[in-house]
Amino acid sequence: MNWKNRPGAVLATLLTIHLLGQIDRNMLLGFSPQITRDLALSNAQYGFLVGAVWVLSYGVMSVLMGTLADRFSRPRLIAVGLIIWSVCTAASGTAHTFGQMVAARFLVASGEAALIPAAVALLYEVFAPQRRSAAIGLFFMGIPVGIGCSFLLAGSFGAEHGWRTTFLVLGAIGMTIAIPLSLLRERRGEQPQDARGEPFVAQVGAVVALLRGNPTIALTIVGFVLVHMVVAGLSFSQLWLVRERGFDGASIARTIGLLQIVFGTLGSLAGGALGDRYARRLPGGLATFMLILVLLAAPLMIAYRLTPAGSPLFYAGMCAGSFLPLALYGPAITVIQSLTPPQMRSTITGCCMLLINIFAAAIGSFAIGSVSDALVRAGVSAPLTKVLLGADIVAIASALFFLMAARRLCRKTPTPQGVNEAVLP
Structure with a gap:
């Protein structure tokens, strides 16, 4: 597990994934006029899509993913979550009905729920006590930057290529990042401080x-x-x-x-x-x-x-x-x-x-x-x-x-x- 001896690289990788996750999550907001028009969504349907669908999936799955992260390899769990949400981000770009978009966004949220519980525990473990708060704060910088980038992408790349292509490209980027991440090994329980949940x-x-x-x-x-x-x-x-x-x-x-x-x-x-x-x-x-x-x-x-x-x-x-x-x-x-x-x-x-x-x-x-x-x-x-x-x-x-x-x-x-x-x- 030599990768754990490079905390800066671990933080940079997790921040990149978090940034991508926040872009994928908020891209729906950046394209709200186009998506509601193309899918003929009412305001109530759009509110359900960006609110209840996400809360029900992400909130509940965060606990389940947290228990899995305490038992199994955290990098591989993040990689699996990244694959799920990237595939479903791409699927969002192919949705033609309200039901299809709900299913896609529900699974995007489920996949993203794997990231934060596993990432926070990893950062706490690999950084020295006097640097942990700063490292975790840097990781959560992905939230405001990701929100801003989602609107910037919608207004630039999305304005030229459309919302469907943008979702497909974002999905492909996520799946590409997930491949090397899935190769990182982490054997839980080898040391007392790595006790499994x-x-x-x-x-x-x-x-x-x-x-x-x-x-x-x-x-x-x-x-x-x-x-x-x-x-x-x-x-x-x-x-x-x-x-x-x-x-x-x-x-x-x-x-x-x-x-x-x-x-x-x-x-x-x-x-x-x-x-x-x-x-x-x-x-x-x-x-x-x-x-x-x-x-x-x-x-x-x-x-x-x-x-x-x-x-x-x-x-x-x-x-x-x-x-x-x-x-x-x-x-x-x-x-x-x-x-x-x-x-x-x-x-x-x-x-x-x-x-x-x-x-x-x-x-x-x-x-x-x-x-x-x-x-x-x-x-x-x-x-x-x-x-x-x-x-x-x-x-x-x-x-x-x-x-x-x-x-x-x-x-x-x-x-x-x-x-x-x-x-x-």
């Missing part, structure tokens, strides 16, 4: 028992999930900015996309790197660092909803909302991984992805839409402003859980990276 039911039960016995992990996960209410609010940002702040739809869409790429990427880089640098100096380590990030962003996020459109505070708040969620990925996942035994690390990451998809992507988005509709019917002025401010406050409430996690970590002896390593049997 249990079968699915027993593994999930072990994770539940771990959460009950270690409230610090549970508190960190709750805070991490809550902060994703910012992401749920992002789905309604363009509607809010056009309807209640008077922006032009096309111009503000470009602004949102640019800020997501710039400040989402900056968040991924800065959150991980600064977490590694300063967490060792803070009581409570990375949990305290995350608390500070939320408290610094909170006033700007609130000002974004209340100040006049176009003011400096308005744009500062927009940038803070793009920065904060990505800045927490490296520190939050490092804390969770540090307190979890090796044989459960992929599974618990899969559980985090499931919770984020259920509570933020599904329930959060539905709640924002439903409550704003109710306020409209009641004749309340600026309904989206009020609901999105409420969603931001829920995200800011994550600070309470990071505070409780930090206080628990302060009672124990910190490791050099500012969190406690799991006590292994």
